[in-house]
Amino acid sequence: MLKVINEIFRVSEDKKQNIMLDKTGIAKRIAKEVQDGYYVNLGIGIPTLVANYVREDIEVEFQSENGVLGMGPFPFEGEEDADIINAGKQTITTLPGASFFDSAMSFSMIRGQHVDLTILGAMEVAENGDIANWKIPGKMVKGMGGAMDLVASAENIIVAMMHTNRAGASKLLKKCSLPLTGVGCVKKIVTNLAVIEVTDKGFKLLERAPGVSVDEIKKATEGNLIVEGEIPEMNI
Amino acid sequence: MINKKVNSVNDATKGISDNMTFMLGGFGLSGIPENAIKALVDSGIKGLTCISNNAGVDDFGLGLLLQKKQIKKMVSSYVGENDEFERQMLSGELDVELIPQGTLAERCRAAQAGFPAIYTPAGYGTEVAEGKETREFDGKMYVLEHAFKADFAFVKAWKGDAAGNLIFKGTARNFNPVMCGAAKITVAEVEELVPVGELDPNQIHIPGIFVQRIFKGENYEKRIEQRTVRQKE
Numbered sequence: 001m002l003k004v005i006n007e008i009f010r011v012s013e014d015k016k017q018n019i020m021l022d023k024t025g026i027a028k029r030i031a032k033e034v035q036d037g038y039y040v041n042l043g044i045g046i047p048t049l050v051a052n053y054v055r056e057d058i059e060v061e062f063q064s065e066n067g068v069l070g071m072g073p074f075p076f077e078g079e080e081d082a083d084i085i086n087a088g089k090q091t092i093t094t095l096p097g098a099s100f101f102d103s104a105m106s107f108s109m110i111r112g113q114h115v116d117l118t119i120l121g122a123m124e125v126a127e128n129g130d131i132a133n134w135k136i137p138g139k140m141v142k143g144m145g146g147a148m149d150l151v152a153s154a155e156n157i158i159v160a161m162m163h164t165n166r167a168g169a170s171k172l173l174k175k176c177s178l179p180l181t182g183v184g185c186v187k188k189i190v191t192n193l194a195v196i197e198v199t200d201k202g203f204k205l206l207e208r209a210p211g212v213s214v215d216e217i218k219k220a221t222e223g224n225l226i227v228e229g230e231i232p233e234m235n236i
Numbered sequence: 237m238i239n240k241k242v243n244s245v246n247d248a249t250k251g252i253s254d255n256m257t258f259m260l261g262g263f264g265l266s267g268i269p270e271n272a273i274k275a276l277v278d279s280g281i282k283g284l285t286c287i288s289n290n291a292g293v294d295d296f297g298l299g300l301l302l303q304k305k306q307i308k309k310m311v312s313s314y315v316g317e318n319d320e321f322e323r324q325m326l327s328g329e330l331d332v333e334l335i336p337q338g339t340l341a342e343r344c345r346a347a348q349a350g351f352p353a354i355y356t357p358a359g360y361g362t363e364v365a366e367g368k369e370t371r372e373f374d375g376k377m378y379v380l381e382h383a384f385k386a387d388f389a390f391v392k393a394w395k396g397d398a399a400g401n402l403i404f405k406g407t408a409r410n411f412n413p414v415m416c417g418a419a420k421i422t423v424a425e426v427e428e429l430v431p432v433g434e435l436d437p438n439q440i441h442i443p444g445i446f447v448q449r450i451f452k453g454e455n456y457e458k459r460i461e462q463r464t465v466r467q468k469e
Contacts, residue, residue, distance in 0.1 A: 064407075065337065065338075066263040066264075066266075066407050066410055067263070067407045067409055067410050068406075068407050073466060074464045074465050074466045075465055075466070076465060076466060076467075076468055077465040077466075077467065077468075078465075079465075080460060080463055080464075080465060081406065082265075082266060082408075082458035082459065082460045083266060083267070083394075083405045083406035083407065083408040083458070084406040084407055085263070085264065085266050085407050085460075085461075085462070086407075087263075088462060089263075089264040089265075089266070089461040089462045090462040090463075090464040091460055091462070091463055091464050091465065092464075100404075100406055100407060100409055101409065102341070102404075102409050102410065102411070102412070102413040102414055102441075103263070103289070103337065103338075103340075103341035103410050103411045103414060104338075104341040104342060104344070104345045104413075104414045106338075106341070107337065107338030107341055107342065110338060111338060111356065111357065111358070130361075140322050140325075140326070141334065142314055142315055142316035143312060143313050143314035143315050143316070143334045144313060144314070144334060144336055144337075144364075145313050145314040145336075145337050146313070146336065146337040146338060147336075148336035148338075148339075148358045148359045148362065148364060149336045149337060149338030149339065149356075149358040152336075152356070152357035152358040152359065152360060153357055153358070179362065179363050180361060180362045180363075181362060182360075182361065182362065183360065183361030183362070184361075
């Protein structure tokens with residue numbers, strides 16, 4: 001079963017040959033947060049890659065909010081079933097022990113805090129834990145899907161994202177500039193530069209990416225960055 | 237046994253008219269009521285408000301109704317992958333209300349279950365909660381969201397019988413069960429309409445009491461939006 005889990009999203013990874021090492025690195029680091037017995041909801045993008053790097057000696061079940069628990073790898077060619085897809089509308093398979101359910105029950109799992117860990121991407125995170133990831137004013141808005149339900153309820157939310165946007169501006173801000181998805185909800189952020197905990201006093205630096213200095217992280221962080229003592233390198 | 241069976245999609249959609257509000261099951265293109273959508277397109281009725289998680293793609297699902305400009309308003313959680321939708325939204329021809337996916341499901345379920353409204357934490361502190369009543373419970377803030385009111389719910393199931401009992405398959409279940417009984421009239425289309433007594437009562441997902449009309453759908457295309465496969469090693 002574990003080997004199968006690790007193959008869940010491999011196809012999407014292979015398809016993107018240009019994937020940056022640090023996106024994989026982010027996924028590898030977040031995978032270390034996944035513990036034995038966890039039910040996990042993975043968002044689209046970097047979070048999807050996390051499934052590839054979960055330890056092989058633990059049992060984890062992936063939930064997809066369109067109504068499946070125990071998501072397995074993509075089907076072999078010719079075995080696709082239009083009635084079995086994930087929240088990204090991709091054809092999938094299920095693992096032994098899987099279950100299907102309706103949308104209300106799916107969000108009961110999420111709002112009712114039965115899902116242990118939610119990993120999702122973001123456009124911006126503020127030092128108080130606010131997150132913005134669904135809308136850019138002036139651009140076509142596609143909708144929030146299940147993101148607002150996920151961030152409003154999950155006990156344990158990890159954001160996977162690049163530390164800065166394409167223009168080089170920090171995505172870790174004092175205050176989000178984009179319309180919010182949820183308030184005060186993000187607990188941890190893993191970026192290409194650092195692992196950061198969101199505390200009452202702001203972003204607390206926990207770990208540095210290999211070869212990245214504390215100064216570089218400070219420069220890339222607009223919000224208040226708390227640095228206490230020696231900051232260890234990530235162990236990926 | 238109270239008979240809910242009708243012989244055609246035309247009988248099943250009797251009573252539809254301009255400016256009505258419809259619920260339509262499905263997630264992406266999975267589990268959408270293909271036959272009912274086609275009948276709505278053929279009917280030519282306009283000014284519709286459609287409550288559906290997604291809005292189909294350009295040439296399939298609710299995209300077919302959008303193409304003919306029959307929809308006035310969409311209530312959805314995610315509406316990507318549809319150029320005509322985008323065009324109508326940006327030009328102001330189409331009114332769009334985007335709401336969290338869990339809220340969409342629960343507003344259907346509230347209508348089904350006889351609750352006028354529910355409190356949800358989803359969207360609190362965001363523009364989704366603007367103008368809505370909020371309330372604190374045990375130190376956490378919640379938003380009051382009202383049950384939907386709809387004229388028809390169009391759902392799709394895998395198997396059903398003339399009593400209106402339904403069984404769904406895989407993730408094609410999604411919003412379909414929560415829409416049953418959430419509108420004045422629920423119309424279920426099924427891939428297999430089996431003789432009454434054949435479905436095991438232990439396995440029924442939606443009891444027939446929630447369904448007013450049931451018919452056997454035809455020519456299901458069941459289009460796949462994102463075909464993803466892996467190679468055999």
